[in-house]
Amino acid sequence: MKNLYLSLIFTAISFSTFAQNTIYMDSKYKELDTKEGAKYFKIITPAPDKDYEFLRTTYFIDGTKKAEQSYDLKGEKKVFEGVHKHFYESGELFYQLPYKNGKKHGNLLAYWKNGEKRRDDTFKRGKLKEGKVWNEGGEKIEYFEYLIPAKFPGGQDKLFSFLKENINIPQEQERGTSVKVILKFTINPAGDLSEIQIVEGAPHRYNAEAVRVLTIMPRWNPTKRFGEPIATRYALPIIFRK
CATH class of the missing domain: 3.30.1150 (Fusion Protein Consisting Of Minor Coat Protein, Glycine Rich Linker, Tola, And A His Tag; Chain: A; Domain 2)
Structure with missing residues (x-):
């Protein structure tokens, strides 16, 4: 019983240490050894009582939250799960995007800084089904995909x-x-x-x-x-x- 008690304490300490591990990053999200030159930092927290295994919270260097991203680990591969949230540097919610088994699944909702809805895209198992886009004044505009990959001119x-x-x-x-x-x-x-x-x-x-x-x-x-x-x-x- 004593050994079990000590084991539980050690596990709790290990999880606490892991949760408080701060990782600094530069403007390109490259990890740094120290805070010097950092633009962001992230904290990875175990979440055994959630529908995902880990929560990665990224902050601007001043402590303002930049993103919340949850995932499972399959070997060394991160598989996104749950609703991911991203924020403007001034603190407002920028957009949220749900994942299931590593694929976009549900509604991507994006907002302008003034709180007006920016877009609403519906995904199912990673595929876009429909979407709407609004300008900063709240007027509906012609639809375009939220992420358009780089392309050589002409394709x-x-x-x-x-x-x-x-x-x-x-x-x-x-x-x-x-x-x-x-x-x-x-x-x-x-x-x-x-x-x-x-x-x-x-x-x-x-x-x-x-x-x-x-x-x-x-x-x-x-x-x-x-x-x-x-x-x-x-x-x-x-x-x-x-």
Whole structure:
């Protein structure tokens, strides 16, 4: 009985310590070792009595709540569950979005800072069924999706044509072979590419050529969230085929 009692105390202390663990992050949500240079911080709290396992609460550095996101852990993968809430820096509710088994399921409700409803989208098992959008004055406007991914001007076909026309394949590559390089990069709100990173490389000449081609690309159409351009990371495989 004594050992069980001590075990329960240890478990309670462990959960309490975990719940109070503060993780600082920069403007791109990269985790930092100290508070210096941080724009946000987050606290992850175990929630064994809820319909989800963990609650991640993110704050602006001044302590104003930025987001509440609940999830289960399946191995190392986070599976979103429950209603996620996001807030303006001034504290008002920005939007809330329900999840079930990792998929959007229910109504996404968004609001302007003045409290007027901004949009109401209905999702079922991750698929959009219907939606409505209003301007800041409360007037209904033409519908557009709340999240529009970044796109090369003209779409995928134009992107493939651009790569085909501009990639220089090393002369030593044998016919009938292919070499793949995968890159990640940031598309900023203006559509410019930066922070190019090779995540799956090949011999140096291929890596250098893949990076060169990215640097001469035209501006992309940036990702839009709630109609406003934002910076996002994008992964692109480039295949050298001879």
